[in-house]
Amino acid sequence: MAPPIILINCKVYAEGIGPRAHEIAEAAEMVAEESGAIIGVAPVFTEIHPISHHYEVPVYAQHIDAVAPGAHTGHVIAAAVRLAGARGTLINHSERRLTLADIEGALRAARGSHLETVICTNNEATTAAAAVLGPDYVAIEPPELIGSGISVAKADPEIIRRSVAAARKVNPEVKVLTGAGIQSGECLKTAIELGTAGVLLASSVVKAPDPAAVLRDLVSLL
Amino acid sequence: MAPPIILINCKVYAEGIGPRAHEIAEAAEMVAEESGAIIGVAPVFTEIHPISHHYEVPVYAQHIDAVAPGAHTGHVIAAAVRLAGARGTLINHSERRLTLADIEGALRAARGSHLETVICTNNEATTAAAAVLGPDYVAIEPPELIGSGISVAKADPEIIRRSVAAARKVNPEVKVLTGAGIQSGECLKTAIELGTAGVLLASSVVKAPDPAAVLRDLVSLL
Amino acid sequence: MAPPIILINCKVYAEGIGPRAHEIAEAAEMVAEESGAIIGVAPVFTEIHPISHHYEVPVYAQHIDAVAPGAHTGHVIAAAVRLAGARGTLINHSERRLTLADIEGALRAARGSHLETVICTNNEATTAAAAVLGPDYVAIEPPELIGSGISVAKADPEIIRRSVAAARKVNPEVKVLTGAGIQSGECLKTAIELGTAGVLLASSVVKAPDPAAVLRDLVSLL
Amino acid sequence: MAPPIILINCKVYAEGIGPRAHEIAEAAEMVAEESGAIIGVAPVFTEIHPISHHYEVPVYAQHIDAVAPGAHTGHVIAAAVRLAGARGTLINHSERRLTLADIEGALRAARGSHLETVICTNNEATTAAAAVLGPDYVAIEPPELIGSGISVAKADPEIIRRSVAAARKVNPEVKVLTGAGIQSGECLKTAIELGTAGVLLASSVVKAPDPAAVLRDLVSLL
Numbered sequence: 001m002a003p004p005i006i007l008i009n010c011k012v013y014a015e016g017i018g019p020r021a022h023e024i025a026e027a028a029e030m031v032a033e034e035s036g037a038i039i040g041v042a043p044v045f046t047e048i049h050p051i052s053h054h055y056e057v058p059v060y061a062q063h064i065d066a067v068a069p070g071a072h073t074g075h076v077i078a079a080a081v082r083l084a085g086a087r088g089t090l091i092n093h094s095e096r097r098l099t100l101a102d103i104e105g106a107l108r109a110a111r112g113s114h115l116e117t118v119i120c121t122n123n124e125a126t127t128a129a130a131a132v133l134g135p136d137y138v139a140i141e142p143p144e145l146i147g148s149g150i151s152v153a154k155a156d157p158e159i160i161r162r163s164v165a166a167a168r169k170v171n172p173e174v175k176v177l178t179g180a181g182i183q184s185g186e187c188l189k190t191a192i193e194l195g196t197a198g199v200l201l202a203s204s205v206v207k208a209p210d211p212a213a214v215l216r217d218l219v220s221l222l
Numbered sequence: 223m224a225p226p227i228i229l230i231n232c233k234v235y236a237e238g239i240g241p242r243a244h245e246i247a248e249a250a251e252m253v254a255e256e257s258g259a260i261i262g263v264a265p266v267f268t269e270i271h272p273i274s275h276h277y278e279v280p281v282y283a284q285h286i287d288a289v290a291p292g293a294h295t296g297h298v299i300a301a302a303v304r305l306a307g308a309r310g311t312l313i314n315h316s317e318r319r320l321t322l323a324d325i326e327g328a329l330r331a332a333r334g335s336h337l338e339t340v341i342c343t344n345n346e347a348t349t350a351a352a353a354v355l356g357p358d359y360v361a362i363e364p365p366e367l368i369g370s371g372i373s374v375a376k377a378d379p380e381i382i383r384r385s386v387a388a389a390r391k392v393n394p395e396v397k398v399l400t401g402a403g404i405q406s407g408e409c410l411k412t413a414i415e416l417g418t419a420g421v422l423l424a425s426s427v428v429k430a431p432d433p434a435a436v437l438r439d440l441v442s443l444l
Numbered sequence: 445m446a447p448p449i450i451l452i453n454c455k456v457y458a459e460g461i462g463p464r465a466h467e468i469a470e471a472a473e474m475v476a477e478e479s480g481a482i483i484g485v486a487p488v489f490t491e492i493h494p495i496s497h498h499y500e501v502p503v504y505a506q507h508i509d510a511v512a513p514g515a516h517t518g519h520v521i522a523a524a525v526r527l528a529g530a531r532g533t534l535i536n537h538s539e540r541r542l543t544l545a546d547i548e549g550a551l552r553a554a555r556g557s558h559l560e561t562v563i564c565t566n567n568e569a570t571t572a573a574a575a576v577l578g579p580d581y582v583a584i585e586p587p588e589l590i591g592s593g594i595s596v597a598k599a600d601p602e603i604i605r606r607s608v609a610a611a612r613k614v615n616p617e618v619k620v621l622t623g624a625g626i627q628s629g630e631c632l633k634t635a636i637e638l639g640t641a642g643v644l645l646a647s648s649v650v651k652a653p654d655p656a657a658v659l660r661d662l663v664s665l666l
Numbered sequence: 667m668a669p670p671i672i673l674i675n676c677k678v679y680a681e682g683i684g685p686r687a688h689e690i691a692e693a694a695e696m697v698a699e700e701s702g703a704i705i706g707v708a709p710v711f712t713e714i715h716p717i718s719h720h721y722e723v724p725v726y727a728q729h730i731d732a733v734a735p736g737a738h739t740g741h742v743i744a745a746a747v748r749l750a751g752a753r754g755t756l757i758n759h760s761e762r763r764l765t766l767a768d769i770e771g772a773l774r775a776a777r778g779s780h781l782e783t784v785i786c787t788n789n790e791a792t793t794a795a796a797a798v799l800g801p802d803y804v805a806i807e808p809p810e811l812i813g814s815g816i817s818v819a820k821a822d823p824e825i826i827r828r829s830v831a832a833a834r835k836v837n838p839e840v841k842v843l844t845g846a847g848i849q850s851g852e853c854l855k856t857a858i859e860l861g862t863a864g865v866l867l868a869s870s871v872v873k874a875p876d877p878a879a880v881l882r883d884l885v886s887l888l
Contacts, residue, residue, distance in 0.1 A: 012733065044742070070677070071761060074762030080684075080713070095738050097323055101348055125326050295456070298488070545763055
């Protein structure tokens with residue numbers, strides 16, 4: 001069985017930039033080695049370069065634009081993200097939604113720069129639509145779980161189960177991540193049992209006084 | 223066999239508002255009756271009401287937002303469009319792109335107000351993704367044909383054929399429209415032969431000195 | 445002294461479309477005649493035409509885009525809004541923000557179609573910036589008052605006073621509207637005393653069981 | 667007299683990322699030292715950190731968002747840009763337009779993180795509106811000059827002159843940059859004579875085979 005994936009989205013939390021980003025990356029590196037889990041970090045754009053160069057962790061961009069290199073001031077292109085050391089990128093996070101045409105364009109740009117792709121979606125229907133496009137991962141963030149404090153281990157996980165089925169139906173290859181409501185080892189275990197390859201999470205690690213302790217708890221029931 | 227569909231998008235062309243919108247709607251009504259084709263009109267928002275009330279033509283909104291009734295100043299809701307007399311709506315036109323989440327939200331809002339839905343897409347991949355969402359129609363507008371003056375009857379129509387196949391594969395029920403490069407009866411005939419249910423067009427009718435003549439030419443080879 | 449202005453924004457409230465839009469417009473017409481106040485209505489786009497044609501009230505669009513007539517499907521152009529019977533338009537409402545370049549473009553488009561312009565702003569600095577552009581009105585909607593239930597008559601109105609001063613400093617001609625926190629005759633009186641020409645309001649009239657009664661209360665202390 | 671400012675926007679040109687970004691920064695450092703001009707570089711986000719740490723040049727972000735630290739995945743916050751080593755930031759570039767409220771919000775965020783601010787504008791009216799907000803610089807990019815190959819030294823510079831006057835009228839402190847049509851020493855000289863503090867430019871340096879040679883030509887007539 002493939003090792004479970006934990007992808008830490010630092011967002012632009014005050015607790016996720018500067019020295020804290022380094023602390024989180026260091027914790028990810030350490031707990032990944034201890035546990036065998038794959039633990040990636042998605043820092044702010046400006047820290048993709050230093051984090052990639054200082055730690056042995058897979059680094060992801062939080063977003064890329066669907067544009068080719070050119071006159072697009074202030075945009076984020078796949079090629080630059082790759083040059084900075086990223087292994088992959090989130091696309092269409094709930095806080096950075098893209099048009100359907102741009103999701104598809106960003107996906108092609110990412111592939112062209114050899115970046116792994118994680119498309120975020122919000123329900124069963126959009127998960128299936130995203131899966132059709134052929135990304136490496138789809139991460140489902142049910143709006144009712146985002147930042148709710150509700151744990152996926154306790155909430156009715158039916159939406160995750162149905163989204164996995166909907167994704168597989170149109171694309172048997174695609175891997176799915178549980179993208180909200182992840183707080184503990186129980187949650188990660190539930191996520192795996194629901195048929196997802198792992199989790200995309202943010203505040204529970206990023207805002208924790210001790211990120212390594214939270215990560216150890218997450219992998220504790222594997 | 224179902225009658226072919228011609229959907230005229232008035233955009234916000236100077237030649238498609240005011241008295242000209244009435245002239246176009248009148249031509250649509252007349253040629254539909256003569257030919258048996260279904261000819262719909264998508265006027266500017268402010269003319270959905272008068273056009274719906276003066277002519278026996280199916281009227282479509284050019285766009286709706288994915289919002290429910292509420293505090294959303296300046297937005298377009300399905301319920302209002304329906305109240306004004308529309309039968310359906312375009313969603314995600316290439317000039318009014320929506321996020322994937324909003325395409326799905328607009329689709330649900332439209333269904334809730336009993337509006338037909340036409341999702342516009344730009345290539346094979348996004349056509350399949352849109353088809354998965356379950357609209358009544360997907361209209362393919364290949365960027366290389368939009369406003370190009372290139373006729374789909376003469377261009378390589380492979381992209382249309384592949385998009386129809388991709389849509390059907392994930393949703394056998396969905397109907398497809400050819401959404402660019404339509405200028406003549408030859409084009410409409412080609413569009414039908416490619417497996418699409420009809421066409422979505424704009425300037426060739428809207429900017430024509432005699433819209434009825436263009437429509438008659440369009441249906442001439444059926 | 446100029447009569448005070450009451451501008452009713454119907455937003456896309458369920459209580460502001462269809463027969464309710466007619467009821468609100470009728471109330472506006474009636475109370476304007478009784479009181480001498482100027483009472484305008486900003487219905488949804490699809491109802492600008494019927495409301496303009498059935499009632500003797502100044503009708504405003506809730507938004508226009510900064511585009512010229514052309515290939516801009518699903519957009520709202522000044523010319524169409526004017527043709528439908530509108531006297532003016534809101535620009536940059538807090539629920540429909542525009543870029544600075546588009547605010548200026550929409551303003552020019554509105555002037556070109558002889559529409560009155562009301563630019564909405566959120567604080568002292570943006571009020572001054574908007575005033576520099578030379579609209580007919582700037583409507584200040586302090587975020588802390590929007591939909592808060594806090595009445596401008598009771599809240600510290602210092603932000604309104606300072607915004608009026610900031611606007612006048614760069615453009616002595618511009619008229620200012622108080623754009624949030626308006627519920628009663630006391631509020632309208634306060635708004636006038638603060639140096640604004642009137643008010644822009646929404647839910648207190650639109651969601652009222654008896655819009656005419658609310659409007660009569662609003663003008664009661666003039 | 668203050669030394670003239672040359673601000674190089676690398677956009678996301680293929681010729682402005684990776685080793686090329688280093689080459690451009692090195693050229694900027696060298697020619698600044700030779701000439702006494704202030705030469706800044708605005709690289710892609712992911713290269714703010716390495717460029718700031720390897721070269722003695724003022725580094726600028728190409729864009730920041732108007733959000734505070736928090737749950738805003740894929741956004742760019744002032745605090746992170748500052749941490750990465752930037753001295754300032756562009757705001758509202760023509761390729762990355764912001765709403766008026768967000769321009770003002772980004773400006774406050776930048777000030778809070780001690781970043782210099784350069785608001786980009788497109789004409790006389792928006793230049794005055796931006797100047798009212800109190801940035802350090804306004805950079806005027808007349809659309810008719812952007813990427814046109816037309817040199818400001820040869821074109822009618824009246825729009826620059828009027829924009830400078832309009833900005834000064836509402837904010838005597840603000841410095842203005844000429845933001846388009848800059849190709850040679852003659853252009854920089856013209857820009858200074860028109861009352862601007864310097865220039866914002868992109869392709870003429872970024873796409874040049876020898877960026878240092880172009881920069882030397884730019885400062886040659888000072």
